Amino acid sequence: MVKKEREIALEILMERSDNHFIKTIYMRKMVEYPYLNTVQKAMIKRLVQGVAEREYTLDYVIRANSSLRLKKIAANVLNILRLSVYQIMYMDKIPEYSIVNEGVELVKKQKQFQAVAFTNAVLHQIANQKAKILNEISRLKDQKNWKVAYSFPQELIDLLLKEYSPKIVEKILAESLKEKPLTLRFITPDQQAAASVRGFLQSSKRIVGQGILFDRVCKYYGNIEQESIFQQGYLQIQDEASMLVGHLAAADQPKSVYDLCAAPGGKSTHLAVLLPDSQIMATDVSPEKAQKIKENKNRLKLANLQISVQDATLFDPEKKEADCVLADVPCSGLGVIGSKPEIKYRINQSAINELNQIQSQILEQAAKYVKNGGTLFYSTCTILSAENRLMVEKFLQKHPEFSLCSIADDPIFQGENAKQMEKNGEMIWQNQMLQILPQSLHGFFIAKLRKTL
Template sequence: MSANNKPTARSLAVQVLVANEKNGTYVDLLLENDTHVRTLASRDMALLRELVFGVLRNRSFLDLHIRNYIRRGYDTFDVKIKNILRVAFYQLLFLDRVPDYAVISEAVEQAKNTGTGSQAKLVNGVLRTFQREPWKPELSSAADLQEIAEYMSHPLWLVSRFVEQFGTEELLPWLKANNRIPVTFLRHLHAQEACMDPELQSTDFDGYFAMPAGLRLQMLKGWQTGRYIVQDPSAGLAVALLAAEAGERIIDLCAAPGGKAVALAKLVGPEGRIVAVEIEKKRLGKIHENVTRTGAENVEIVQADARTVELDAADAVLVDAPCSGFGVMARKPDIRWLRKPEDMRALLRLQRHILHNAAGLVKPGGRLIYSTCTTDREENEMMVTAFLQQHREFALESAGEFVPDRFVTERGFVRSWPHLHGIDGSFAARLVRRK
């Protein structure tokens, strides 16, 4: 706390990280719902987000540093003390603009607030020793998967799963990409119009602009007038693969936050219709926000379970399946720590049920697009292969006609990789129902 007892960005960062680690609540929700966070000035908000996301992207790398200065017992430390030390080490290692004395002073004060002087003494001793005797871990070329996982701040089970599916050649580039600060992309919904915000940066992706660091959405004329949505180009690949035509009726299952639904609404035009289906009430609100702000009047929002919803058959159905999120770990770094191996079975079962129900919502001759934001092969290629074996009325159509070749695999699926394409990892398949 500061002198006036108002939480600082650093103290709030520790608070958010503790709640994330202890309760399993995603940091996006914690930041969105905390009343103190909402009162922060924009500069302090930027620091808070830098600290929270920076620690999560580098958590076990920071722990390697801390353990070097603690003889034993770090694993048994209270989660708050761990995160006080992590936030402090992150600043000392990565943020030149924050004076070391300020970092150490506030970390010690936070430790005092835990109620024991010994904790404050420990924090002070560890940080002062690091100042005097800096140490940096090195990753040798002979490192095993455990060492790689710790150094690159990913759980061992996830690193092992990647190697089992894809081998070791792409492992380090993929891990490094997951630890970078991702670009925020805006999709221009009126591609025929010139961009009205010169601050935005052009990109290699048609219809997409990049947000410079420090620029707020509310400052943009195009945002205020509903010209843009926040959408990574990887998400746009599924929209392109669907190839919506004017006047079509399209069902978007698991539609929140509504970016794909809004983009499709522009493509089908006023004579077309998008039925956006979402089960969670709070996530429905996100769809409403995007639809209202962009003026997408041809979007119908339905609260229903994608596994069981009954609707009239559509020209196309988009399944934006709930998934592990392994393709967006740079953007949502806590996924790697909150997701557990035992979660995968339930996720795979959920995806199968949604796909099975979606099949019955497609007209003969229509398209079913299955898309995820994960790199995991079991959720992607293997899921589609199993579906086609059970649903002989569908056939895989190559993505080559609809998206750039660099995103098309040998089997005709869509894949994007953060380390190869500079965008989120994603997958999509175009399945056509026989007439």
């Protein structure tokens, strides 16, 4: 049966849960409905991500224009309203009458006949007052209204306000609603690859910018995985903040590297390219994620990269010590909400406490693999000190054999863009540890430790 984009988007929203992310469901649906073309897939992705990004805002608008409380509206009808209101407010190219009609038809397809008139009335009212509603939302600048204005849970706002000024927190919230392009890292082992990349850069209309910290990088909107240049292994998706780990680790020219929690393999593949004569060993607890690293390894033709399945919270006595160990631990992900909007609805203080235990366990085990004189990199894609600076400081108190290394004098941080990021407050140095706030790059944290002889 052929289904339209909005019907499939509704299926995705209805299937999401604490254990099932939109991205995973979306990928499965794209396989389930093979007749969808590129434009249709992009439409579905935009709809479900848009609802996830702005769910609190959409619910605020629906609540203000509904005769029923949200809890009284059937779940599928509420999600149809969210999809429709998102289109009315944030997708100008679609006529509003068409959005309303399709929303009503979708309610009928769901056999919610008692809700047809209600849906029609709510959507017509919102469509007729669109300009007024958008103006009202734009005026919700008071701190007490940030939850609605930026569609962000109050508990997380309060956590951020404990660490950052209101001005910085509002910037973080605003950035979380901005669509982020992919960052592509170039891999050019020979002249043919270099020529292909040059041709891609000159011809692609989807490139929207160059690298901020790195030269061999571009920003891209679209599904790059379908492009032949990606399939040939000349490009890898990886944010520049994440690239910093490989760049800094490679500076010491380690001969052996362990990358724990390595999926999807950005850091591992980066190091395998930077250190062709070194052995890079990537592990992940998930067989499915380890398979993803293998796919990237094969596509990029990296003979010096080995992959295995392992729980990073458990020590493997069979492993030899390595010159360098990367512990990019599971985290709250608050630095990448712009790309993964659902994260903000799943993270609370209880979840952070659980993550802290896992982070501490992984860091403890990672330290056991480091050779004397070797380095240990601890990194996350979040911006909370409990997961970052405080985690490292607690570790150092227990392990006097490790000490912090300065990374601020690396040439990458002496460039004009890095200095501007520091001036703007996006790049914060914390006793030789680096916290990047989500603005020019994704939010990220890096600490480099050395095991003393």
